[in-house]
Amino acid sequence: MTRPDLAAMIVPLGRALMRAEEPILREHGLAMWAYSVLLALREQDTRTQAALAERIGADKTRLIPVLDDLQDRGLIERHPDPADRRVRLLAITPAGRRLAAKTQAAIQRDEEERLAKLDPDDREAFLRALRTLAADK
Template structure:
């Protein structure tokens, strides 16, 4: 006999809301975020802290403002994330050579090492979440989401 929650979920899947693209994107994001956070937990990270660490480890030397804009976070959230990563010895703030009023965020050796390990865990979680899609479908989805995320590119 189906559980009441299963019956309700089945009925909800027939809702007109499941034709709403924004809802579907939000739901897919919530599912992916949950899986990603679970995979990153073994590294002491969550999706947001991993994103900051990963960008700092890529060598571009982003400023905190650039991180906030790129990740679509409030600057105060980025300050808190960088503070946490810095307290763990994973990133350093250094004066921006182009603007002495700003800081850039640079990953330490330990931060680069952790970012690489966390990237592997995040990719494994992503593969599990998207397992029902073929490789071509995943690439198409990636291309479409990239077009939405970066319309000026």
């Protein structure tokens, strides 16, 4: 018996997860790209705009309005790179860290409902497999 392609299984799940995240993100005043920026900066505090765009898979020119909004809201800071003043370094602020953590906790509470459908061993194996596959980009 053949199995479905990985994309045929993962893409619908990914879309369902993104649909489930939308109201949570709205409740926390974030768009998906803004949330992605905050998580990436929380992971590595200081990044260039180009490195951030590459990390989250965004077009760096389309990311600028997202960064402007986050900066205006005091969630990130942008400073010139002392080594190259044409380059902007990004850093998450304490308020940005708090909002990212609060939003992620709400999203993960929702995800727990889906994961509860799996028995504990399958759940751990599933999460371990996802981590492995996600790390192999």
